Amino acid sequence: MRAYRTFKTAMRALRRNVMRASLTTLGIVIGVAAVIAMMEIGNGSSQAIQHTISTMGAYNLMVFPGNSFMGGISTGTGGTMTLTPGDADAILTDCPSVAAAAPVVRARAQAVYANRNWQPGTLYGTTPAFLQVRDWTDMAQGDAFTERDVRNASKVCVIGKTIVEKLFMDEPPIGKEIRLQNVNFKVIGVLRAKGANMMGSDQDDIILAPWTTIKYRVTAVSSSYSTTTASTASTTVLPSQVYPSPGEPLYPPPSASQQADTPQPVRFANVDQIVAAAKSGPEVPTAIDEITGLLHERHHLKADAPDDFTIRDMTEMTRTMSSTTELMTTLLLIVAAISLVVGGVGIMNIMLVSVTERTREIGLRMAVGAHSGDILHQFLMEAIVLCLIGGAAGIGLGRTVSILVRMIKHWPTAVSMGAIIVAVAVSALVGVLFGFYPAWKASRLDPIEALRYE
Amino acid sequence: MALLELRDVRKTYHLEEMDVPVLKGITLSIAAGELVALMGASGSGKSTLMNILGCLDRPSSGEYWLDGQEISGATPNQRATLRNQLIGFVFQSFNLLTRTSALDNVAMPLTYGTEYVHEREMKKRAEELLLRVGLADRMDHQPSQLSGGQQQRVAIARSLINRPRLLLADEPTGNLDSKTSKEILQMFRDLNEKEGLTVILVTHDPEVANHAKRVIRIKDGLIENGASAPMKEKIT
Numbered sequence: 001m002r003a004y005r006t007f008k009t010a011m012r013a014l015r016r017n018v019m020r021a022s023l024t025t026l027g028i029v030i031g032v033a034a035v036i037a038m039m040e041i042g043n044g045s046s047q048a049i050q051h052t053i054s055t056m057g058a059y060n061l062m063v064f065p066g067n068s069f070m071g072g073i074s075t076g077t078g079g080t081m082t083l084t085p086g087d088a089d090a091i092l093t094d095c096p097s098v099a100a101a102a103p104v105v106r107a108r109a110q111a112v113y114a115n116r117n118w119q120p121g122t123l124y125g126t127t128p129a130f131l132q133v134r135d136w137t138d139m140a141q142g143d144a145f146t147e148r149d150v151r152n153a154s155k156v157c158v159i160g161k162t163i164v165e166k167l168f169m170d171e172p173p174i175g176k177e178i179r180l181q182n183v184n185f186k187v188i189g190v191l192r193a194k195g196a197n198m199m200g201s202d203q204d205d206i207i208l209a210p211w212t213t214i215k216y217r218v219t220a221v222s223s224s225y226s227t228t229t230a231s232t233a234s235t236t237v238l239p240s241q242v243y244p245s246p247g248e249p250l251y252p253p254p255s256a257s258q259q260a261d262t263p264q265p266v267r268f269a270n271v272d273q274i275v276a277a278a279k280s281g282p283e284v285p286t287a288i289d290e291i292t293g294l295l296h297e298r299h300h301l302k303a304d305a306p307d308d309f310t311i312r313d314m315t316e317m318t319r320t321m322s323s324t325t326e327l328m329t330t331l332l333l334i335v336a337a338i339s340l341v342v343g344g345v346g347i348m349n350i351m352l353v354s355v356t357e358r359t360r361e362i363g364l365r366m367a368v369g370a371h372s373g374d375i376l377h378q379f380l381m382e383a384i385v386l387c388l389i390g391g392a393a394g395i396g397l398g399r400t401v402s403i404l405v406r407m408i409k410h411w412p413t414a415v416s417m418g419a420i421i422v423a424v425a426v427s428a429l430v431g432v433l434f435g436f437y438p439a440w441k442a443s444r445l446d447p448i449e450a451l452r453y454e
Numbered sequence: 455m456a457l458l459e460l461r462d463v464r465k466t467y468h469l470e471e472m473d474v475p476v477l478k479g480i481t482l483s484i485a486a487g488e489l490v491a492l493m494g495a496s497g498s499g500k501s502t503l504m505n506i507l508g509c510l511d512r513p514s515s516g517e518y519w520l521d522g523q524e525i526s527g528a529t530p531n532q533r534a535t536l537r538n539q540l541i542g543f544v545f546q547s548f549n550l551l552t553r554t555s556a557l558d559n560v561a562m563p564l565t566y567g568t569e570y571v572h573e574r575e576m577k578k579r580a581e582e583l584l585l586r587v588g589l590a591d592r593m594d595h596q597p598s599q600l601s602g603g604q605q606q607r608v609a610i611a612r613s614l615i616n617r618p619r620l621l622l623a624d625e626p627t628g629n630l631d632s633k634t635s636k637e638i639l640q641m642f643r644d645l646n647e648k649e650g651l652t653v654i655l656v657t658h659d660p661e662v663a664n665h666a667k668r669v670i671r672i673k674d675g676l677i678e679n680g681a682s683a684p685m686k687e688k689i690t
Binding site for chain 1: 510511530534537538545549551553558562567
């Protein structure tokens with residue numbers, strides 16, 4: 001009851017000077033508004049970055065072949081040719097934490113259509129699962145290629161928006177043929193535009209084709225010019241079944257007995273990379289463990305032997321990016337906190353002036369029986385009420401600012417309940433901290449002196 | 455039994471290294487129901503004596519019996535409670551809260567009472583008092599909308615809100631013209647005669663002192679005359 005009395009007295013005292021009270025509280029209003037707006041914009045950009053990362057294929061894992069040493073010289077990642085499409089299939093079937101996995105064969109080739117040509121930033125041979133891994137299954141036009149196309153090494157491809165712009169201009173691309181390294185690919189689908197990734201490279205500058213086609217028709221053809229035709233001969237397991245090598249064989253095919261007599265090393269259908277997606281963020285480490293175990297087994301590595309592959313995950317990148325935004329949010333919060341402190345000092349200043357100005361009132365209140373504690377409580381309550389009203393107004397202003405920012409600048413914002421709670425708590429705290437000294441000063445006054453004060 | 459009694463009350467201020475004795479042994483008693491004027495030139499110790507009488511200050515030595523309690527050793531908070539419960543103050547400069555209605559001004563001391571008084575009860579009591587001082591139609595007016603005399607009436611109403619035993623008026627007519635002064639002084643007389651309220655008028659004005667039934671004169675920290683009630687008063 002006494003607290004309520006004090007509250008009423010404080011409210012009455014504030015109402016006696018509304019203009020000054022509102023000016024006093026302005027610092028807190030701006031401070032709290034800054035905190036709220038900063039937190040909401042910070043939260044929003046943090047969520048936007050999460051979203052960006054998820055459009056890059058959230059929870060992606062990339063398996064690269066390991067390095068190999070040639071006479072003491074490391075070839076670096078990808079130096080060995082140990083990953084196979086079979087590994088990708090096995091990862092999908094044997095690792096429960098993996099949602100999708102696809103082999104990737106990288107290639108570099110000039111894409112030609114009519115009198116225009118363009119070198120795509122990315123030319124991947126892969127399987128349809130790649131689109132699942134990259135969260136890209138919805139096509140802008142047409143369809144993705146199928147497992148059947150992969151088995152048949154069909155000369156089909158899907159292309160990104162940038163390729164459409166560069167090669168086709170305004171023509172509809174579906175059904176047209178583009179030439180890659182003297183192989184004609186029929187465009188059967190256009191990928192949804194994804195824009196640049198976090199690092200700024202254009203994700204739409206892409207051509208995807210069945211990995212078999214890229215490996216055995218595009219890269220193999222190019223190698224047939226540079227190296228002997230023997231390398232493209234039917235020593236590989238797959239291409240001999242799915243696609244005969246181009247041109248006339250220089251040598252008659254060896255008979256079965258000849259092959260048995262002169263065994264040739266079987267050329268591995270290796271892939272450059274396997275991309276996989278974990279089922280969820282927390283399962284990424286599990287997926288890494290599972291893939292490591294599986295590949296160890298499949299590659300016949302001893303338990304203590306070093307991996308002949310490297311696994312990279314995007315969560316590291318996610319973490320880096322979100323820690324960047326966290327840092328940004330923290331910095332903004334510090335700025336906002338400083339403005340709150342400045343607001344608090346403003347309150348203290350005005351409260352001190354107010355105490356001096358109301359010395360006679362304090363003297364009178366003491367003369368009619370107010371204890372020093374009553375005076376302390378009254379002035380403290382005034383400061384707290386001011387701060388809380390300022391806090392409430394600040395929350396409103398901050399929300400308005402963040403809504404305006406979202407509407408006008410199209411920045412992503414997100415309501416932060418935490419920020420609101422913190423803002424209220426901090427403004428009450430500022431009220432207590434900066435209200436205490438003036439209130440204490442008021443309560444120390446001698447009623448006789450105070451009554452005589454001019 | 456006297457309402458208040460001072461026995462050899464001394465007050466000494468310490469200014470740096472010098473001791474300045476202001477009250478040099480005051481002994482006086484005031485009975486309940488008296489109307490007393492406390493007179494003295496400035497510097498005589500009149501204000502100091504009034505502060506001690508009003509429990510705003512405590513004596514350096516001596517005893518002060520108020521309403522049967524010896525309170526010279528009371529703590530500031532105890533004195534605050536005594537002021538709230540026993541004493542009503544009327545000041546020369548009214549000391550009303552600005553931008554606050556007459557009603558709220560009158561009810562203000564109740565906020566600091568020892569027991570909780572309900573809002574409605576507060577309003578009722580304040581209204582009754584304003585009615586009694588003749589300001590029934592000015593209850594919602596703020597001090598700036600009232601004349602000096604009206605402001606002093608509000609102040610008197612405020613001093614009465616806690617039903618005090620003692621009314622201490624410090625130059626209550628100092629800021630008023632002679633006509634209003636008479637009205638205010640008449641009000642003190644009425645309170646004294648009709649309600650038996652003990653009133654001490656602190657003044658330097660003989661006109662004002664004439665309204666009192668007994669005059670205590672103080673000079674150089676000592677009582678010149680009027681330390682105890684005149685015999686005549688006691689007999690009747």
